[in-house]
Amino acid sequence: MKKTDRRSFLRTGVGGLAGLATMPLLSGLSGCAQTPARATSLETEKLTDRVMLIRGAPGNVVALFTDDGAVLVDSGAADAARAVKASLGGARVRRLFNTHHHADQTGGNVLFGREGATIHAHVITRQWLSTDYYVPSEDRWVKALPEVGRPTETFRLKGELTAGAERIEYGYLLEAHTRGDIYVFFRDSNVLAVGDVASPLLDPVHDWYAGGWLGGRVDALEDLLELANDETRIVPAYGPVMTRAELQAEHDVMLHLYDRTTFLTTKGYSAEDMLKAGVLDEVSRRFEDPYRFLYDVCKGLWAHYTNFGGNIV
Numbered sequence: 001m002k003k004t005d006r007r008s009f010l011r012t013g014v015g016g017l018a019g020l021a022t023m024p025l026l027s028g029l030s031g032c033a034q035t036p037a038r039a040t041s042l043e044t045e046k047l048t049d050r051v052m053l054i055r056g057a058p059g060n061v062v063a064l065f066t067d068d069g070a071v072l073v074d075s076g077a078a079d080a081a082r083a084v085k086a087s088l089g090g091a092r093v094r095r096l097f098n099t100h101h102h103a104d105q106t107g108g109n110v111l112f113g114r115e116g117a118t119i120h121a122h123v124i125t126r127q128w129l130s131t132d133y134y135v136p137s138e139d140r141w142v143k144a145l146p147e148v149g150r151p152t153e154t155f156r157l158k159g160e161l162t163a164g165a166e167r168i169e170y171g172y173l174l175e176a177h178t179r180g181d182i183y184v185f186f187r188d189s190n191v192l193a194v195g196d197v198a199s200p201l202l203d204p205v206h207d208w209y210a211g212g213w214l215g216g217r218v219d220a221l222e223d224l225l226e227l228a229n230d231e232t233r234i235v236p237a238y239g240p241v242m243t244r245a246e247l248q249a250e251h252d253v254m255l256h257l258y259d260r261t262t263f264l265t266t267k268g269y270s271a272e273d274m275l276k277a278g279v280l281d282e283v284s285r286r287f288e289d290p291y292r293f294l295y296d297v298c299k300g301l302w303a304h305y306t307n308f309g310g311n312i313v
């Protein structure tokens with residue numbers, strides 16, 4: 001299926017989301033890594049003169065420094081918030097972007113929000129963070145963030161602003177991992193933060209209950225490839241900084257799996273059938289939990305089956 005076909009359907013879906021916040025049962029993964037982050041000091045890496053990567057919160061946090069303070073992309077887990085703050089060398093956080101709503105990206109929101117940071121996110125991410133929601137895979141509820149930790153600057157498609165000498169561009173990555181994913185591009189520093197839309201280290205997660213699916217991931221990776229050049233430092237939520245070539249390789253694997261799993265879904269294959277058929281052996285990538293990956297892929301495909309012409313009778 002062509003990208004444009006997936007997209008036209010996805011676009012029509014956006015308008016229907018306005019009422020999402022009023023739904024009593026919002027659900028999804030609370031985070032992509034459940035390992036608690038209790039480190040008191042975190043590893044940092046200077047990416048450019050003014051952009052720093054903070055690792056182990058438990059995922060990656062990106063910090064841009066200006067004369068007026070810092071701009072963060074993601075705030076880490078709640079119990080890592082103080083360690084993230086300590087990594088900033090006293091710089092005050094003026095702005096914070098959430099790449100999506102999961103707790104390992106938004107746990108520091110309350111701390112930085114309380115200290116006056118303006119929090120930016122996709123409007124759907126704000127909706128998730130503003131209500132209690134159920135996590136099916138863990139059979140538990142996640143509480144809404146206190147008001148002070150919720151995004152106040154929201155958008156639907158894209159936006160840009162300037163912080164110090166840096167132009168910051170941000171935009172929606174429709175239904176790649178959740179339904180509220182965004183990228184944040186530090187244009188002048190050529191650093192592109194992509195959240196869980198790229199996953200070079202952990203198995204890619206599709207939070208199907210929150211709208212993420214493999215077709216959305218392929219589209220989003222294509223959008224990111226258009227933004228990046230050979231010098232761009234691409235920062236995923238977990239794992240090492242990627243080059244554009246590495247992002248392209250990840251895209252190619254995901255596109256192959258999209259083609260195969262959509263085809264097999266129309267033939268009535270379950271995740272278990274696909275595993276037995278060796279679908280994941282067709283790609284160079286190895287998966288830590290192959291069944292879990294395919295289970296989520298299949299859930300996402302079923303939720304979007306009219307996108308790829310699924311017609312099981």
Ligand SMILES: [Zn+2]
Pocket residue numbers: 031032100102177196
């Ligand atoms: Zn996530």
